[in-house]
Amino acid sequence: MSKAQQLKDFSKFLKKVTLFIVVSFPLLYLADIFYSSRVVNKLDEKPMWILSKKNQKYDYAILGSSRAFNNFSVDDADSLMHTKGINLGVSASAFPQNLLCLDQFYRNGNSIKTLIVQVDAKGFQPPSIAYTYPFYDFCYFHLLGKSEFTDSIFKANTPPTLKYYFRRTMPFFKYAEFNNKYPAFHVATRFNYMFEKKNGFDYGSGSKLLTGNQDTEEQYLKSSKEHLALNTQKDTLAVEPEMKNTLIKIVSLARGHNTKVIFFTSPMLSPFNDNAEELYKHVDKIAEANNVTYFKMMKDSVSEFRTLFYDGGHLNKEGAKAFTLRFCRKIISNK
Amino acid sequence: MLFNSFSFLIFFPVITLLYFVLPYNMRWLMLLAASCFFYMFFVPYYIIILLVTIVVDYFAGILIEKQTDQKKKKRWLVLSIIANVGVLFVFKYFNFFIDNINTVAAFFHWNYSLDLLKIVLPIGLSFHTFQAMSYTIEVSRGNQKAERHFGIYALYVMYYPQLVAGPIERPQNLLWQFHKKHSFNYDDVTGGLKQMAWGLLKKVVIADRLAEFVNPVYTDPHSFPGISIFIATVFFTFQIYCDFSGYSDIAIGASRVMGIHLMKNFNKPYFSSSIAEFWKRWHVSLSTWFRDYLYIPLGGNRKGKWRGYLNIFIVFLVSGFWHGANWTFVVWGSLHGIYLLFGSITHAVREKIRLAIFGNKMKNLGKIIQVAVVFFLVCFAWIFFRAENMDKALYIAKNFFTGIPEYISGIGKKGFLWAEPIVMNRYLKAVWFEYFLIAVFIFAMLVVEFLQKKQGGYLWIKAKHPAVRWTMYFAGVYSILFFGIYHKNNEFIYFQF
Numbered sequence: 001m002s003k004a005q006q007l008k009d010f011s012k013f014l015k016k017v018t019l020f021i022v023v024s025f026p027l028l029y030l031a032d033i034f035y036s037s038r039v040v041n042k043l044d045e046k047p048m049w050i051l052s053k054k055n056q057k058y059d060y061a062i063l064g065s066s067r068a069f070n071n072f073s074v075d076d077a078d079s080l081m082h083t084k085g086i087n088l089g090v091s092a093s094a095f096p097q098n099l100l101c102l103d104q105f106y107r108n109g110n111s112i113k114t115l116i117v118q119v120d121a122k123g124f125q126p127p128s129i130a131y132t133y134p135f136y137d138f139c140y141f142h143l144l145g146k147s148e149f150t151d152s153i154f155k156a157n158t159p160p161t162l163k164y165y166f167r168r169t170m171p172f173f174k175y176a177e178f179n180n181k182y183p184a185f186h187v188a189t190r191f192n193y194m195f196e197k198k199n200g201f202d203y204g205s206g207s208k209l210l211t212g213n214q215d216t217e218e219q220y221l222k223s224s225k226e227h228l229a230l231n232t233q234k235d236t237l238a239v240e241p242e243m244k245n246t247l248i249k250i251v252s253l254a255r256g257h258n259t260k261v262i263f264f265t266s267p268m269l270s271p272f273n274d275n276a277e278e279l280y281k282h283v284d285k286i287a288e289a290n291n292v293t294y295f296k297m298m299k300d301s302v303s304e305f306r307t308l309f310y311d312g313g314h315l316n317k318e319g320a321k322a323f324t325l326r327f328c329r330k331i332i333s334n335k
Numbered sequence: 336m337l338f339n340s341f342s343f344l345i346f347f348p349v350i351t352l353l354y355f356v357l358p359y360n361m362r363w364l365m366l367l368a369a370s371c372f373f374y375m376f377f378v379p380y381y382i383i384i385l386l387v388t389i390v391v392d393y394f395a396g397i398l399i400e401k402q403t404d405q406k407k408k409k410r411w412l413v414l415s416i417i418a419n420v421g422v423l424f425v426f427k428y429f430n431f432f433i434d435n436i437n438t439v440a441a442f443f444h445w446n447y448s449l450d451l452l453k454i455v456l457p458i459g460l461s462f463h464t465f466q467a468m469s470y471t472i473e474v475s476r477g478n479q480k481a482e483r484h485f486g487i488y489a490l491y492v493m494y495y496p497q498l499v500a501g502p503i504e505r506p507q508n509l510l511w512q513f514h515k516k517h518s519f520n521y522d523d524v525t526g527g528l529k530q531m532a533w534g535l536l537k538k539v540v541i542a543d544r545l546a547e548f549v550n551p552v553y554t555d556p557h558s559f560p561g562i563s564i565f566i567a568t569v570f571f572t573f574q575i576y577c578d579f580s581g582y583s584d585i586a587i588g589a590s591r592v593m594g595i596h597l598m599k600n601f602n603k604p605y606f607s608s609s610i611a612e613f614w615k616r617w618h619v620s621l622s623t624w625f626r627d628y629l630y631i632p633l634g635g636n637r638k639g640k641w642r643g644y645l646n647i648f649i650v651f652l653v654s655g656f657w658h659g660a661n662w663t664f665v666v667w668g669s670l671h672g673i674y675l676l677f678g679s680i681t682h683a684v685r686e687k688i689r690l691a692i693f694g695n696k697m698k699n700l701g702k703i704i705q706v707a708v709v710f711f712l713v714c715f716a717w718i719f720f721r722a723e724n725m726d727k728a729l730y731i732a733k734n735f736f737t738g739i740p741e742y743i744s745g746i747g748k749k750g751f752l753w754a755e756p757i758v759m760n761r762y763l764k765a766v767w768f769e770y771f772l773i774a775v776f777i778f779a780m781l782v783v784e785f786l787q788k789k790q791g792g793y794l795w796i797k798a799k800h801p802a803v804r805w806t807m808y809f810a811g812v813y814s815i816l817f818f819g820i821y822h823k824n825n826e827f828i829y830f831q832f
Contacts, residue, residue: 024812027813184818
């Protein structure tokens with residue numbers, strides 16, 4: 001094929017591609033605007049529930065991963081201590097997302113007297129290794145491009161920079177990527193899915209108490225054995241400096257809003273809590289350096305009763321109530 | 336790297352652009368480097384395995400060609416085949432054999448247990464070893480000259496569009512194309528891109544959506560009523576087609592954009608009116624591979640009718656085993672072997688019955704019934720392909736037949752919705768709308784493929800008015816954007832082989 005013919009072919013191709021883009025972009029841009037107007041802060045997801053809270057005053061807030069979300073019963077604590085609390089825990093959430101949630105919570109005009117932060121060994125590991133989904137990207141589209149969001153997302157699960165850039169700049173890219181969360185039909189018809197409340201958490205307090213016990217005796221014995229075998233091979237607590245710094249940032253942010261901070265580690269079923277001392281030592285250092293009280297409850301007496309647990313790391317409803325009661329006693333005696 | 340991933344969205348245009356920008360003599364190097372990068376996205380160090388087989392087959396090819404003595408020729412060929420099959424055996428079948436030996440030992444209470452290898456199957460291993468074997472076999476047969484350029488030969492094995500799941504190419508079709516100077520060709524580029532989009536639509540819109548229904552049922556069939564099992568199996572029949580043919584379309588399209596034409600892998604298989612026809616239309620590159628390198632060398636049908644039948648059965652048995660080291664695949668292959676033998680043996684009788692019932696006037700009705708029967712048989716066989724083990728496969732197979740009568744008998748007492756057809760994955764929220772989407776897209780796919788068959792491939796779109804054409808392109812692209820499933824990074828089913 002001659003060069004002239006090739007050039008002719010190429011320019012014909014470019015024209016078609018340009019036409020396709022010229023027609024596509026405005027359409028996608030309109031779709032993007034339409035989606036955004038419908039869905040921002042309206043999805044049935046815990047972070048969006050947190051973002052929907054505005055100008056509220058709380059005596060305390062619980063912050064952390066599922067071990068805060070599931071293990072602490074705000075209703076029970078409130079009725080015991082005559083307080084108004086909120087559970088800001090999000091499943092599989094690492095410190096960067098906790099920081100972002102707290103920051104947004106304050107920016108929305110809310111105030112907290114005491115912030116109770118759940119601290120775990122997993123929290124100090126790289127989030128993408130420690131958690132299956134450490135950051136709910138799809139809940140924060142309205143923050144795309146803002147520094148507080150960019151910082152958190154890259155600390156949490158480092159999406160490829162290009163992908164993040166596409167989400168920011170290419171119209172509709174983000175909604176296409178997460179269209180399991182934003183199904184076209186629902187968005188178009190306002191099918192109530194945004195408020196469906198299927199996630200099963202208490203939409204008043206933000207806690208999610210689990211029912212029963214997930215593991216059979218056989219599964220429990222098997223996973224206990226595996227855990228012990230793994231732990232004998234690996235003694236040291238892996239600490240990612242970035243995660244440690246993020247925890248300290250959470251403390252500073254709270255202090256900046258006149259909030260008292262308490263760390264705690266919630267109970268884990270024996271023998272999954274056998275590395276508690278190592279964690280305590282590490283968190284103690286951070287707590288002392290930042291003048292924070294630390295409640296070491298990983299080996300609390302509830303951790304001996306399998307009937308109080310849903311799985312190795314999560315209490316069930318009865319367990320959460322029992323633990324909350326014991327936690328409140330500690331708070332009261334600490335006062 | 337997956338074709339349906341963000342990485343590929345960047346990788347493909349960059350590589351294609353580089354391909355056309357670079358001088359001809361640099362292109363092979365760039366394509367080879369890109370293919371290595373593509374492969375190393377999965378398990379990087381497995382590239383060493385590929386490299387070893389490439390080196391062995393490269394030299395084996397040259398040595399085979401040099402030999403004038405047939406015996407020596409054969410010796411080098413056998414060495415090459417042993418190297419390829421050996422790699423395949425160690426990584427894919429070793430644990431299967433050990434596991435079965437251990438099971439037998441345990442059954443006879445022998446105090447004897449062998450350790451399993453702790454290895455992950457290299458992605459696409461069966462595909463590239465088969466492609467490599469076809470090279471040395473063709474060289475030994477004198478149909479292909481041994482490739483002297485090591486880089487080009489390595490590219491033949493590693494060419495990224497078809498590296499992990501085919502089409503399994505023949506050296507006669509592919510090698511020369513790497514030497515050819517390809518220039519920018521409008522028809523190839525646009526045709527390739529359209530084929531890629533079509534493949535992507537089949538994968539992310541249809542196959543991955545169907546997977547949301549199929550996976551829960553096949554993971555835990557005991558928790559579902561028979562009707563769910565029936566529906567899940569029919570859905571899987573379409574899922575695997577859209578998944579694999581979607582992959583092939585993307586592979587063929589991506590290659591065509593660069594002017595390199597790969598062989599067709601699918602030809603509307605679910606429109607087949609016999610099992611024999613089905614295998615001429617399904618995974619064509621593999622079925623012709625088995626025909627050329629196993630069935631014919633075994634004697635084909637030249638050694639008598641019954642020996643021919645035995646050869647067919649052997650081919651299907653091996654084909655089943657090629658797919659996976661699990662008894663379920665062996666049963667799947669054997670089932671197809673049995674179908675084919677039954678079809679061949681009873682062909683004359685069935686034709687007489689067909690003529691007696693439908694005659695020549697209702698030929699089309701007879702054909703439709705044949706297509707439906709073949710679809711049902713293929714559908715049933717997929718149970719063994721998809722099930723995780725034989726226990727689950729047998730349970731599903733049993734309920735596949737009882738599902739509909741059980742459902743119908745329950746309607747009178749409990750109403751039409753007595754058994755929720757399939758418990759949906761929580762990510763897909765409106766069940767009925769998902770069913771609607773599935774129905775629309777499968778119907779659209781069948782219509783499009785039927786029209787392609789009638790009017791010669793993609794030409795039928797070309798013949799339409801530009802407004803109609805562009806509406807269709809936009810509909811396709813927007814369907815991918817709005818209805819594709821991306822949250823799981825679903826791998827292609829055939830990557831596991």
